Amino acid sequence: MYINQDKLHKLRIDKNWSQDQLATIAGLNIRTIQRLEKGGKASNESLRALASAFEVPSSYLLTEEKEALDYPVNVIKRSVINCYDFSGTIAREHFFWFALFIILTLALAKLISLTTGPLLFQITSLVLFLPWLSTSTKRLRDAGLSPWWQLMILVPVAGVILLLYLLTFPTLKTSD
Structure with a gap:
């Protein structure tokens, strides 16, 4: 409820x-x-x-x-609008809807940039960076992990793979 x-x-x-x-x-x-x-x-x-x-x-x-707020479009909209709010958590399935949106948006921007130059892709990447960081912070917190694990992205290949693995952890069960 x-x-x-x-x-x-x-x-x-x-x-x-x-x-x-x-x-x-x-x-x-x-x-x-x-x-x-x-x-x-x-x-x-x-x-x-x-x-x-x-x-x-x-x-x-x-x-x-x-119930209406849980539709993927609304989850994505809330994640972008609340990109300055690093507190709270986000459910795993909501996070992955948002991640899919990020991937598709960047792919589309890259595709368009092939004909127009790299500026569109660079701007899109910068615009989506803060919402991604905020949503990843919430997802790691939801899994019971420290948001500092995001620094693993700085390790070229293994760090990205480890971070993606950590983002798949189930929600930490807490007692009310």
């Missing part, structure tokens, strides 16, 4: 609670509160704890539009 992040944030602000205070009152981990305010998925226990803390029905906190 997905929590309506706007409602959750508004309820918390209306009560003048910090995320830490809400976590204490609801009996949840502060990282859970942070994840839910960024639009994460909530367990039944977390949903009940938040509803109890705010004294609202559980259904009030839920959103129905999250």
Whole structure:
């Protein structure tokens, strides 16, 4: 179930609670509160704890539009728009939709650059660098790894292969 992040944030602000205070009152981990305010998925226990803390029905906190957000086009759009946000996580399947978008975009830019010169490919690469870095950081964090593993890309062949392998790790299971 997905929590309506706007409602959750508004309820918390209306009560003048910090995320830490809400976590204490609801009996949840502060990282859970942070994840839910960024639009994460909530367990039944977390949903009940938040509803109890705010004294609202559980259904009030839920959103129905999250399914539409999981379409590949929307995942790609969110990854590009939120390229300056290096916090949070991204699911493995969402990451690979975004990676496919990057590969296809760069391939198309390279194909066009064969006739027009290398400038288009270079600009496209620069524009996509920050979203790729941000999304890779979130993916490594989701797999329970340090984002510093991205520095392996600096090692010519083995580093790229190792980084791609690390990006395929499953989501780290955390308890709410």
